[in-house]
Amino acid sequence: MGPVHTVEFRIRYSETDAMGTYYNSRVLEWFEYGRTELLRALGKPYREMEAQGVWMPVREAHVEYLSPARYDDLLRMTCRLYRSGPARFRFDVEIVDTETGRLVCRGWTEHVVVDRRGRPIRPPPWLIELVEGRRE
Amino acid sequence: MGPVHTVEFRIRYSETDAMGTYYNSRVLEWFEYGRTELLRALGKPYREMEAQGVWMPVREAHVEYLSPARYDDLLRMTCRLYRSGPARFRFDVEIVDTETGRLVCRGWTEHVVVDRRGRPIRPPPWLIELVEGRRE
Amino acid sequence: MGPVHTVEFRIRYSETDAMGTYYNSRVLEWFEYGRTELLRALGKPYREMEAQGVWMPVREAHVEYLSPARYDDLLRMTCRLYRSGPARFRFDVEIVDTETGRLVCRGWTEHVVVDRRGRPIRPPPWLIELVEGRRE
Amino acid sequence: MGPVHTVEFRIRYSETDAMGTYYNSRVLEWFEYGRTELLRALGKPYREMEAQGVWMPVREAHVEYLSPARYDDLLRMTCRLYRSGPARFRFDVEIVDTETGRLVCRGWTEHVVVDRRGRPIRPPPWLIELVEGRRE
Numbered sequence: 001m002g003p004v005h006t007v008e009f010r011i012r013y014s015e016t017d018a019m020g021t022y023y024n025s026r027v028l029e030w031f032e033y034g035r036t037e038l039l040r041a042l043g044k045p046y047r048e049m050e051a052q053g054v055w056m057p058v059r060e061a062h063v064e065y066l067s068p069a070r071y072d073d074l075l076r077m078t079c080r081l082y083r084s085g086p087a088r089f090r091f092d093v094e095i096v097d098t099e100t101g102r103l104v105c106r107g108w109t110e111h112v113v114v115d116r117r118g119r120p121i122r123p124p125p126w127l128i129e130l131v132e133g134r135r136e
Numbered sequence: 137m138g139p140v141h142t143v144e145f146r147i148r149y150s151e152t153d154a155m156g157t158y159y160n161s162r163v164l165e166w167f168e169y170g171r172t173e174l175l176r177a178l179g180k181p182y183r184e185m186e187a188q189g190v191w192m193p194v195r196e197a198h199v200e201y202l203s204p205a206r207y208d209d210l211l212r213m214t215c216r217l218y219r220s221g222p223a224r225f226r227f228d229v230e231i232v233d234t235e236t237g238r239l240v241c242r243g244w245t246e247h248v249v250v251d252r253r254g255r256p257i258r259p260p261p262w263l264i265e266l267v268e269g270r271r272e
Numbered sequence: 273m274g275p276v277h278t279v280e281f282r283i284r285y286s287e288t289d290a291m292g293t294y295y296n297s298r299v300l301e302w303f304e305y306g307r308t309e310l311l312r313a314l315g316k317p318y319r320e321m322e323a324q325g326v327w328m329p330v331r332e333a334h335v336e337y338l339s340p341a342r343y344d345d346l347l348r349m350t351c352r353l354y355r356s357g358p359a360r361f362r363f364d365v366e367i368v369d370t371e372t373g374r375l376v377c378r379g380w381t382e383h384v385v386v387d388r389r390g391r392p393i394r395p396p397p398w399l400i401e402l403v404e405g406r407r408e
Numbered sequence: 409m410g411p412v413h414t415v416e417f418r419i420r421y422s423e424t425d426a427m428g429t430y431y432n433s434r435v436l437e438w439f440e441y442g443r444t445e446l447l448r449a450l451g452k453p454y455r456e457m458e459a460q461g462v463w464m465p466v467r468e469a470h471v472e473y474l475s476p477a478r479y480d481d482l483l484r485m486t487c488r489l490y491r492s493g494p495a496r497f498r499f500d501v502e503i504v505d506t507e508t509g510r511l512v513c514r515g516w517t518e519h520v521v522v523d524r525r526g527r528p529i530r531p532p533p534w535l536i537e538l539v540e541g542r543r544e
Contacts, residue, residue, distance in 0.1 A: 012444070013454075014295050014437040018288035018343055019254075024194040024245075025164035025286060029422040032160075036420070036480065046421075047480040058160045061199045068254060071290055072444065072455040109160075118155075118204060148308070149318075150301040150433060152426035154479055159422050165286040172285070172344065182285075183344040207426055208308065208319040291526075296466040296517075297436035304432075330432040333471045340526055381432075390427075390476060 002082030002131060005038035008098065011073050021068040027105050028061060031093050034079040035109070038091070042081075042130055054124060056089065056111040063107035067097070074098045083131055087113055087123055138218030138267060141174035144234065147209050157204040163241050164197060167229050170215040171245070174227070178217075178266055190260060192225065192247040199243035203233070210234045219267055223249055223259055274354030274403055277310035280370065283345050293340040299377055300333060303365050306351040307381070310363070314353075314402055326396060328361065328383040335379035339369070346370045355403055359385055359395055410490030410539060413446035416506065419481050429476040435513050436469060439501050442487040443517070446499070450489075450538055462532060464497065464519040471515035475505070482506045491539055495521055495531055 009030070017023040039046045049056065069075060077095045084090035094106040113123045145166070153159040175182045185192065205211060213231045220226035230242045249259045281302070289295040311318045321328065341347060349367045356362035366378045385395045417438070425431040447454045457464065477483060485503045492498035502514040521531045 010444070012437060013289055013440050014297060016290035017285055018290070018292045019191065019193065020290045021193075023286050024168075024197060025161040028161035028164065029420060032421050036418070045480060047478075055155065057155065057157075057201070059201055061160060061197075061201075063197045065193070065195055065197075070455075072453060146308070148301060149304050149425055150431050153421055154424035154426070154428045156426045161422060165284060168285050172282070181344060183342075206319075208317060291463065291465065293465075293526075296440075296469060297433040300433035300436065327427065329427065329429075329473070331473055333432060333469075333473075335469045337465070337467055337469075 002080055003038065003042055004078060004080045005034070005041045006076060006078045007034060007037045008074060008076050009033065011069055011071055011075065013071050016071050021070060024063070024065060027063050027065070027095070027107070028109075030075075030077060030095065031061075031079075031091065031107065031109055034077045034093055035081075035091050038079045038081055044126075044130055049127075052124075053115055054121070054127065055114045055116065055118070057114060057118075058109045059088070059112045060110040061107065063105060065105050067102050067104055069097055069104045075104060081131055083128070084110055087120060089113070089123075089131060138216055139174065139178055140214060140216045141170070141177045142212060142214045143170060143173045144210060144212050145169065147205055147207055147211065149207050152207050157206060160199070160201060163199050163201070163231070163243070164245075166211075166213060166231065167197075167215075167227065167243065167245055170213045170229055171217075171227050174215045174217055180262075180266055185263075188260075189251055190257070190263065191250045191252065191254070193250060193254075194245045195224070195248045196246040197243065199241060201241050203238050203240055205233055205240045211240060217267055219264070220246055223256060225249070225259075225267060274352050275310065275314055276350060276352045277306070277313045278348060278350045279306060279309045280346060280348050281305065283341055283343055283347065285343050288343050293342060296335070296337060299335050299337070299367070299379070300381075302347075302349060302367065303333075303351075303363065303379065303381055306349045306365055307353075307363050310351045310353055316398075316402055321399075324396075325387055326393070326399065327386045327388065327390070329386060329390075330381045331360070331384045332382040333379065335377060337377050339374050339376055341369055341376045347376060353403055355400070356382055359392060361385070361395075361403060410488050411446065411450055412486060412488045413442070413449045414484060414486045415442060415445045416482060416484050417441065419477055419479055419483065421479050424479050429478060432471070432473060435471050435473070435503070435515070436517075438483075438485060438503065439469075439487075439499065439515065439517055442485045442501055443489075443499050446487045446489055452534075452538055457535075461523055462529070462535065463522045463524065463526070465522060465526075466517045467496070467520045468518040469515065471513060473513050475510050475512050477505055477512045483512060489539055491536070492518055495528060497521070497531075497539060
């Protein structure tokens with residue numbers, strides 16, 4: 001149900017906190033990295049979308065923190081993109097520790113489609129095809 | 137239903153992004169600032185909680201992004217703390233633009249109670265009293 | 273030698289790392305906070321400068337990390353602004369732990385003056401007067 | 409003059425600011441990424457160093473910001489590690505835009521060697537050999 005993409009990355013020291021694990025807000029930066037690479041894999045880098053006048057800001061975000069992970073741990077993030085409403089798109093994300101296989105965290109972000117000034121616009125046909133026209 | 141505290145702060149340039157507004161993950165840093173100041177106002181700084189062996193990591197987070205806000209805008213954040221389960225606590229947060237009165241974003245974080253090693257512990261009586269024993 | 277301004281702030285949990293102290297890059301975010309408040313104290317918020325077409329991006333930064341500081345420590349930051357060249361301005365910054373009096377870190381940022389497109393411009397007279405016309 | 413390592417990475421949206429380019433403090437996070445990968449390439453991940461009781465916190469940092477770069481730009485970072493004093497090590501870093509070849513920024517971080525409690529220690533022989541024993 002919608003395109004899926006997986007990337008791997010390591011936790012940076014800057015992303016840890018005094019508890020010794022990753023700081024909670026950093027997960028939303030990782031989610032963005034996952035979205036960026038999923039769109040690139042689909043052949044439509046987000047940068048090109050903006051250049052064509054289509055912005056997709058986050059309207060809502062949700063994260064569950066399930067197990068700790070530490071500096072330099074290698075994580076695997078899987079993102080799935082689908083349409084969650086006439087003018088809404090959602091990315092579901094899961095992040096797993098590659099060594100232990102444990103689910104580190106999961107969540108989603110929901111996005112609206114707006115123009116340069118932030119006004120809602122109808123999703124262009126190429127965007128809908130990008131998201132719904134593919135089957136995996 | 138549970139203690140409430142309000143703080144004001146300005147958006148830093150470091151918290152903006154190329155859209156010209158605040159970057160989505162920064163809201164979770166703001167929420168932490170709100171929690172820290174609420175606990176201090178209750179007479180129990182979080183730092184003291186950790187010194188007594190009680191950690192309260194975020195287990196789940198949710199954010200709705202409702203309107204843009206820009207560098208140097210003065211925001212007002214209101215946090216409410218309550219018990220959301222036998223060993224769970226939740227902070228509900230709303231952030232308003234002080235100039236326009238508009239709701240900028242809102243959300244919540246849910247927290248578990250753990251020891252230094254991250255193992256769940258029963259919430260100490262003083263913590264329950266702190267959260268439930270007060271009425272505003 | 274140029275206007276001076278002091279602010280106080282606490283270290284956020286998000287600014288700590290797995291060593292238990294503050295993460296090194298966060299100091300540059302603090303410096304920005306210091307600059308913002310110094311310019312506001314001078315009666316010329318940086319936001320207004322940008323609205324008038326004057327940007328002052330960082331061209332060079334230097335930080336010395338002198339002693340550790342932890343979550344919730346109350347720090348006092350003093351910034352001094354002066355002209356470091358015909359079209360350059362520098363902010364010298366010192367950050368002290370309010371409890372121990374120890375110097376936590378110090379450094380500076382040097383800024384150029386550019387227009388909206390990032391092209392160097394001559395510093396406007398009001399900017400030079402702001403920086404050099406006051407004596408403390 | 410000491411081991412060298414190069415990595416490539418893209419600018420994340422979270423690393424941009426309202427000027428449309430990368431925010432200045434993020435460069436210090438990139439530098440950390442470069443150090444981490446250089447040490448891994450040398451066969452001694454920093455995580456293992458800490459596990460053996462050797463910490464290398466940043467004592468001083470310097471950055472020059474030379475040209476703008478934007479979201480999703482692919483940058484190439486080259487780090488060189490050398491001994492800058494009896495108990496000091498320095499990483500020199502250059503970051504280039506892979507498309508234009510332009511130097512985006514450069515700088516260095518200087519590190520001391522400390523134990524878990526942050527007390528200076530003599531650099532262990534394996535660390536000196538790691539840094540000085542190789543020729544490229």
